Amino acid sequence: MKESFGSFIKKLRVENNLTLTQLAAKLDLDSANLSKIENGKRDFDEKRLVLLSDTFKIEIDELKKEYFGDFIARKIYDSNCSEEILLVAEEKVKYLRSINTKQINLDL
Numbered sequence: 001m002k003e004s005f006g007s008f009i010k011k012l013r014v015e016n017n018l019t020l021t022q023l024a025a026k027l028d029l030d031s032a033n034l035s036k037i038e039n040g041k042r043d044f045d046e047k048r049l050v051l052l053s054d055t056f057k058i059e060i061d062e063l064k065k066e067y068f069g070d071f072i073a074r075k076i077y078d079s080n081c082s083e084e085i086l087l088v089a090e091e092k093v094k095y096l097r098s099i100n101t102k103q104i105n106l107d108l
Helices: 005-015 020-026 031-038 046-056 060-078 084-107
Strands: none
Touching: 005 020, 005 031, 005 046, 005 060, 020 031, 020 046, 046 060, 060 084
16 A cells, blocks of 8 residues: 555545545544545544444454554654664564463463
């Protein structure tokens, strides 16, 4: 994906012939806020990913990939970080998962 998460939502909305008002109602938003999300002036609330998944019949993991990919990319861009930070973050995720796996095994 090379578009923002808001643009991704707008593309889904248009492809499914929904108006801003119709989609906003399904997401428990008002149309003005949805418009701001689509135009990148407001962030999408992670808690609404399930509603988005249900509305467009998209696997939640696919939406999380789009949502968090956009979120992380914007943080890196806004902070003027190098792309190396992604490698460091990936290693930290592996570490955190390994700790979690060890803890689960200890609990068993």
